[in-house]
Amino acid sequence: MKRFYLFGFITLMIFDTMAQVSFKFAAIHAQPLMLDTAWLIRVFGHPWIYGAFVGYTGAFFTWMTLLKYAPVGPAFAASHLELLSVTLLSVWLFDETLTLSKIVGGLLILAGVVCLARGENLSGASVDNGQV
Numbered sequence: 001m002k003r004f005y006l007f008g009f010i011t012l013m014i015f016d017t018m019a020q021v022s023f024k025f026a027a028i029h030a031q032p033l034m035l036d037t038a039w040l041i042r043v044f045g046h047p048w049i050y051g052a053f054v055g056y057t058g059a060f061f062t063w064m065t066l067l068k069y070a071p072v073g074p075a076f077a078a079s080h081l082e083l084l085s086v087t088l089l090s091v092w093l094f095d096e097t098l099t100l101s102k103i104v105g106g107l108l109i110l111a112g113v114v115c116l117a118r119g120e121n122l123s124g125a126s127v128d129n130g131q132v
Helices: 002-029 037-044 048-069 072-078 083-093 100-120
Strands: none
Touching: 002 048, 002 083, 048 072, 072 083, 083 100
């Protein structure tokens, strides 16, 4: 069951990252922001927006599947791992700055995921014990 969680959370991170990076590329290519027909044509005429839709759709179905089986605490924490991948890809793809606060924040996210995961039984035992 641990492989299922590992594969699931990596898949979720990939889909979430794909969505965020695709939205950024779509926004860059749709400049300038002018809420008119020409802007909508620029947005939907560029393939990056469809990458964002695919990313969010994949993330939704992956998340729903994970929630069915994974304990909520670690699942919620691990669902935020895309913040790390998006930050690192943004440094590489968009020349954004990797600051000390981003590094510390990323380490705190990792620490939180580890703490929550260690506190839960992720061996595949049923979470439902008959109590409400």
